[in-house]
Amino acid sequence: MEGFVAAYIFMLAAFTGYEVISRVPVILHTPLMSGSNFIHGVVLVGAMVALGNADTPLEQAIGFVAVLLGAANAAGGYVVTERMLAMFKNEKKGN
Amino acid sequence: MQEIRWLISASYFIAAILFILGLKKMSSPVTARKGIVWAGLGMVLATLVTFLTPGMPTGNIVLMTIAIAIGGSIAWVSGKKVAMTDMPQMVAIYNGMGGGAAAGIAAVEFARGHMAGTMLFTLATLGALIGSVSFSGSCVAFAKLQGLMKKAYRLPAQNTVNIALALVTLGLGIAIVWLGQAASPDPIHDLLFGKGPLAVPPWLLVGFFICALALGVVVTLPIGGADMPVVISLFNAFTGLAVGFEGYVMGNPALIIAGIVVGAAGTLLTQLMAKAMNRPITNILFQPISGEAQASGTVNGTMKEVSALDAAAMMHYANKVIIIPGYGMAVAGAQHKVREMTEWLENAGVDVRFAIHPVAGRMPGHMNVLLAEAGVPYDKIFDLEEINSDFNQADIALVIGANDVVNPVARTDKASPIYGMPILNADYASQVIVVKRGQGAGYSGIENALFYMENCRMLYGSAQKVIADVIQNLKTME
Numbered sequence: 399m400e401g402f403v404a405a406y407i408f409m410l411a412a413f414t415g416y417e418v419i420s421r422v423p424v425i426l427h428t429p430l431m432s433g434s435n436f437i438h439g440v441v442l443v444g445a446m447v448a449l450g451n452a453d454t455p456l457e458q459a460i461g462f463v464a465v466l467l468g469a470a471n472a473a474g475g476y477v478v479t480e481r482m483l484a485m486f487k488n489e490k491k492g493n
Numbered sequence: 494m495q496e497i498r499w500l501i502s503a504s505y506f507i508a509a510i511l512f513i514l515g516l517k518k519m520s521s522p523v524t525a526r527k528g529i530v531w532a533g534l535g536m537v538l539a540t541l542v543t544f545l546t547p548g549m550p551t552g553n554i555v556l557m558t559i560a561i562a563i564g565g566s567i568a569w570v571s572g573k574k575v576a577m578t579d580m581p582q583m584v585a586i587y588n589g590m591g592g593g594a595a596a597g598i599a600a601v602e603f604a605r606g607h608m609a610g611t612m613l614f615t616l617a618t619l620g621a622l623i624g625s626v627s628f629s630g631s632c633v634a635f636a637k638l639q640g641l642m643k644k645a646y647r648l649p650a651q652n653t654v655n656i657a658l659a660l661v662t663l664g665l666g667i668a669i670v671w672l673g674q675a676a677s678p679d680p681i682h683d684l685l686f687g688k689g690p691l692a693v694p695p696w697l698l699v700g701f702f703i704c705a706l707a708l709g710v711v712v713t714l715p716i717g718g719a720d721m722p723v724v725i726s727l728f729n730a731f732t733g734l735a736v737g738f739e740g741y742v743m744g745n746p747a748l749i750i751a752g753i754v755v756g757a758a759g760t761l762l763t764q765l766m767a768k769a770m771n772r773p774i775t776n777i778l779f780q781p782i783s784g785e786a787q788a789s790g791t792v793n794g795t796m797k798e799v800s801a802l803d804a805a806a807m808m809h810y811a812n813k814v815i816i817i818p819g820y821g822m823a824v825a826g827a828q829h830k831v832r833e834m835t836e837w838l839e840n841a842g843v844d845v846r847f848a849i850h851p852v853a854g855r856m857p858g859h860m861n862v863l864l865a866e867a868g869v870p871y872d873k874i875f876d877l878e879e880i881n882s883d884f885n886q887a888d889i890a891l892v893i894g895a896n897d898v899v900n901p902v903a904r905t906d907k908a909s910p911i912y913g914m915p916i917l918n919a920d921y922a923s924q925v926i927v928v929k930r931g932q933g934a935g936y937s938g939i940e941n942a943l944f945y946m947e948n949c950r951m952l953y954g955s956a957q958k959v960i961a962d963v964i965q966n967l968k969t970m971e
Binding site for chain 1 (some may be wrong): 505508512515517519520521522525526528529532533535536539540541544546549550553554556557559560561563564565566567568569571572573575577580581583584586587588590591593594595596597598600601603604605704705725726729732733735736737739740741743746747748749750751752753754755756757759760761762766769830838858859861862863866883
């Protein structure tokens with residue numbers, strides 16, 4: 399990837415993350431930490447490509463572990479966040 | 494072939510948008526549930542199209558399907574089964590796995606040896622370092638919160654060890670970047686290092702990963718339970734950064750965007766938490782509150798016990814009660830009993846409210862989540878700033894399994910390690926009742942001056958049982 403294009407992406411993404419979070423009520427801190435934990439589970443995609451390109455058994459073994467860990471990050475992150483946020487159901491009706 | 498590549502790129506683009514919108518929605522209580530679903534759709538889309546990537550041998554695709562099935566299903570089931578009170582450590586361990594995956598990507602790329610250019614090597618190495626630290630550190634955090642590891646261990650000369658190990662790891666990393674400069678010409682590298690040799694020896698890589706993993710362990714070991722939320726959040730931001738860096742290595746903008754967004758958001762979240770505790774991140778990492786601190790600040794007086802009957806009567810005839818829940822309530826799983834007790838009190842005409850310290854429990858918002866689970870309405874739950882001025886008018890402050898967050902020495906004793914931390918002013922209430930398992934000091938090991946005050950009564954026992962007793966007694970007063 400062109401060096402500066404990547405640098406721009408880095409910069410804009412950093413601002414986005416900062417802005418998105420900057421006004422959050424305390425009650426959402428835990429679900430939000432959990433939710434952002436889920437989102438970086440997209441590392442799974444990178445691990446899949448790395449394993450896909452692997453040539454030697456060593457690379458395949460490391461890639462396999464990476465995919466396994468990435469999948470656990472994504473799946474576990476989703477379930478836990480979903481369960482936390484499920485509790486906000488009642489409140490919506492109340493308001 | 495061209496069409497497939499376009500389809501994949503377009504899908505990653507859509508996934509990135511879904512991640513950002515999902516995160517945005519998750520930052521408001523009204524839309525939070527939609528947010529996770531949107532982000533989830535993005536994840537499914539990105540994962541599915543990745544299978545279409547051209548040029549992947551079938552054997553590797555089979556391997557990755559198996560890995561996803563194993564990792565995904567184990568995490569899914571354990572995430573479904575875990576009790577609400579154990580959520581913090583689950584977040585920690587899943588986050589650590591993400592960091593491990595990022596480090597794994599770097600390891601595969603190092604092993605393949607196709608990377609070229611200083612920028613690529615630098616980011617791959619940085620991502621590997623941060624990911625490894627996040628992985629091993631999160632595992633330690635998990636072990637501590639899960640109770641597999643009881644105490645905070647402190648090595649002699651802890652900070653020196655930390656810094657030395659960090660320097661060694663960095664040194665190895667720089668060596669990798671230096672040696673890793675591949676055959677293709679790269680002006681930045683030539684400028685910085687001159688034309689260098691081309692291969693990275695395997696022992697260097699192995700040594701680097703071992704040091705990085707060890708670094709995560711030694712940094713996390715001495716950190717006590719009260720600081721855990723901040724550390725988990727910090728590692729969450731770390732993993733985000735590592736994912737972003739490896740995204741650059743893989744040439745995948747979806748990874749870069751998701752990773753860096755989480756890195757930035759996580760950093761901000763970490764700062765908010767650290768601020769709430771009035772403990773800068775550097776203090777948390779390098780000057781953990783430890784048991785030794787309790788020597789400073791002995792407290793005079795005695796703790797006065799109260800029975801469940803008396804406590805019930807005091808609250809029954811009070812006008813205003815403020816409940817301060819802490820980790821002790823979570824451990825005992827007493828939130829449902831507390832909700833029930835609240836209802837009995839309200840039937841008796843008592844105004845009951847909840848005061849939540851920003852770092853109560855093991856994560857910010859942990860108490861809110863537990864009380865929500867038990868069915869306590871949100872309009873009864875207040876933040877520190879909202880309710881702290883009301884303790885003056887409260888008849889009873891009921892502290893359930895909280896300790897350091899109500900310790901008045903944070904206001905008065907300059908020598909105390911928690912001096913300056915904002916606390917809930919429970920001591921300003923006319924009467925304080927503290928539900929506590931035993932007579933020991935809090936998680937930080939600091940004596941709590943509140944417990945010895947004239948207007949404070951101790952109600953000993955597990956929160957679950959004690960509150961049940963109080964409810965029994967309240968019933969007899971109807």
